Amino acid sequence: MFTLREIALSLSCFVLLYCLLSAWVLTAWRPVKSLRVAQQSVAAILFALRVFPLVISVVITFALVVPSFQLLEPRSIKDGLQATPLALGISALILIVFSCLRVIVSQARTMRVATRWLDGARPFKADSATAFQAHGEIPPLTLVGVYHPRVLVSESTIALLSAKELRIALKHELEHMKSCDNLKKLIFRCCPFPGMAKLEGAWAQSAELAADDAAVSDQSEAIDLAAALIKLSRLVRVEAAPFHVMNLVAGSLSLRVARLLAWDESSKSRRVRIRTWFVLPFAVAVSLLVTIAYSPVLGLTREVTEWLVR
Numbered sequence: 001m002f003t004l005r006e007i008a009l010s011l012s013c014f015v016l017l018y019c020l021l022s023a024w025v026l027t028a029w030r031p032v033k034s035l036r037v038a039q040q041s042v043a044a045i046l047f048a049l050r051v052f053p054l055v056i057s058v059v060i061t062f063a064l065v066v067p068s069f070q071l072l073e074p075r076s077i078k079d080g081l082q083a084t085p086l087a088l089g090i091s092a093l094i095l096i097v098f099s100c101l102r103v104i105v106s107q108a109r110t111m112r113v114a115t116r117w118l119d120g121a122r123p124f125k126a127d128s129a130t131a132f133q134a135h136g137e138i139p140p141l142t143l144v145g146v147y148h149p150r151v152l153v154s155e156s157t158i159a160l161l162s163a164k165e166l167r168i169a170l171k172h173e174l175e176h177m178k179s180c181d182n183l184k185k186l187i188f189r190c191c192p193f194p195g196m197a198k199l200e201g202a203w204a205q206s207a208e209l210a211a212d213d214a215a216v217s218d219q220s221e222a223i224d225l226a227a228a229l230i231k232l233s234r235l236v237r238v239e240a241a242p243f244h245v246m247n248l249v250a251g252s253l254s255l256r257v258a259r260l261l262a263w264d265e266s267s268k269s270r271r272v273r274i275r276t277w278f279v280l281p282f283a284v285a286v287s288l289l290v291t292i293a294y295s296p297v298l299g300l301t302r303e304v305t306e307w308l309v310r
Helices: 002-028 030-034 039-072 083-118 155-160 163-178 181-188 197-215 219-233 253-261 265-269 276-292 294-309
Strands: 131-134 141-144 150-154 245-247
Touching (some): 002 039, 030 039, 083 131, 083 141, 083 150, 083 181, 131 155, 141 163, 141 181, 181 245, 197 253
Parallel strands (some): 131 150
Antiparallel strands (some): 141 245
């Protein structure tokens, strides 16, 4: 009974934290879009906010809730499970199972479509390990796959674009590969919550703008990428795989083309990029604080969980 109470209480705390933090993210993410920083940083912040509820809920559950129960709960108590933690625990199990099913189903559907696209494909260049020329009806230029991502180029794209336009378009997709954007889309499937579609859409838009910025290094390349976007937007649209792909012709094309046509070296240099190591001092300070105050925090956690089961 002790173990069952621990599992039910841990799951209850997890689902409560996850829902509360997710609700907070829904109200807090919108100002990020207007930050005057590089789009790489905007995309990174939006991704961090999207997965924040899941990560923090898991960390607090395993770092505080479980240890507080193991260390401070008397094992001699024979109380049964209360209705509230039992209901919340069942809700948490439903959430976990639903998340796993979302990941499995979306990955299976994407792999099925990607396998069909890759059927008969050949390397776009003789030494290419990531770019393939595909036959049949596929999106113009697409990054598919999570573990072994590949860039698929349609025959119509090769025929339509000039050599320079095709080179910069491929570079754009390779930037998505470096950023592991397909993996990030898969991670989104692990943390469902109502109303998150707009946040995920804002992240996808920022990811496209970030890949544009990373691929372009001078005004000539910016013009070539803008021309490629305009030309490929006129092709007949092909339904893409449901998840885990990054298409070149995605996001707000008018915004992307306008940004590319307005590109200049000074504007790119003014875009401040928030580096990961900027948060290192804060992370160290939080770690030291948690280490010093761990025992009191465990006691406080136990009091909160006791209130939950009353």
